[in-house]
Amino acid sequence: MKIEILTIFPGMLAGPFGESMLKRAVERGLVQIERIDLRSFARGRHRQVDDAPYGGGSGMVFKPEPLFEAVETLQQRGGDMRARVILLTPQGRTFDQEMALELSREKRLLLLCTRYEGVDERVRETLVDDEISIGDYILTGGELAAAVVVDAVVRLLPGFLEEGSLLEESHSGSLLEYPQYTRPPEFRGMAVPPVLLSGDHARIARWRREQSLRRTWRRRPDLLRRAKLTPEERLFLEKLADEQRLS
Ligand code: ADE
Numbered sequence: 001m002k003i004e005i006l007t008i009f010p011g012m013l014a015g016p017f018g019e020s021m022l023k024r025a026v027e028r029g030l031v032q033i034e035r036i037d038l039r040s041f042a043r044g045r046h047r048q049v050d051d052a053p054y055g056g057g058s059g060m061v062f063k064p065e066p067l068f069e070a071v072e073t074l075q076q077r078g079g080d081m082r083a084r085v086i087l088l089t090p091q092g093r094t095f096d097q098e099m100a101l102e103l104s105r106e107k108r109l110l111l112l113c114t115r116y117e118g119v120d121e122r123v124r125e126t127l128v129d130d131e132i133s134i135g136d137y138i139l140t141g142g143e144l145a146a147a148v149v150v151d152a153v154v155r156l157l158p159g160f161l162e163e164g165s166l167l168e169e170s171h172s173g174s175l176l177e178y179p180q181y182t183r184p185p186e187f188r189g190m191a192v193p194p195v196l197l198s199g200d201h202a203r204i205a206r207w208r209r210e211q212s213l214r215r216t217w218r219r220r221p222d223l224l225r226r227a228k229l230t231p232e233e234r235l236f237l238e239k240l241a242d243e244q245r246l247s
Contacts, residue, residue: 111150176216
């Protein structure tokens with residue numbers, strides 16, 4: 001996969017891809033990540049990329065010319081491999097695991113980072129395939145959002161994770177993770193649940209699934225609507241609801 005990120009602050013994105021597992025993914029050739037300075041596509045002595053909004057108001061708006069110039073040049077450079085063009089913006093569709101999976105199947109992504117005040121509407125209308133928000137809060141710009149999207153997408157690329165861990169993730173559906181423990185078996189008077197030390201894999205799997213259900217029911221009941229549950233698991237949730245009513 002190739003990911004190009006268009007930004008006026010390429011330095012902001014040096015950190016996330018220069019460390020840890022993303023760095024290794026790049027080194028292993030799973031993904032090519034290129035940071036491209038939008039200003040190099042701007043004209044004039046000052047290479048201006050933004051301007052005051054028509055109609056007045058505060059803040060600056062990203063001009064269409066540098067963005068069009070950049071995207072068209074990069075698309076041409078890519079030849080047959082057209083990039084899916086994504087604008088990071090708080091007005092976009094909220095990013096989730098399903099979108100990460102969908103994007104991980106693309107050959108080429110082009111992420112556009114602008115400042116939060118906005119971008120000329122003609123860019124949204126004709127240059128961009130998708131608009132993505134990483135959550136209902138306002139960042140100073142799209143760079144950190146792009147880093148989040150890249151991280152979530154790259155870890156889904158074949159060969160990135162240990163075999164089996166993605167399968168486990170998809171089996172858990174949209175439930176929250178069960179509690180995890182490691183050595184020592186007792187720490188400051190807090191013991192690891194005995195079932196995890198029992199060696200009984202079927203019991204452990206059942207316990208974990210129940211813990212996931214409990215945790216999701218308590219913290220993120222909205223996720224249960226989408227979860228794939230067996231009739232027994234539905235019954236278990238009803239039991240939890242009854243218990244709460246009685247307490
Ligand atoms: N730019 C500013 N805020 C953002 C957000 N929440 N998601 C994506 N891009 C952004």
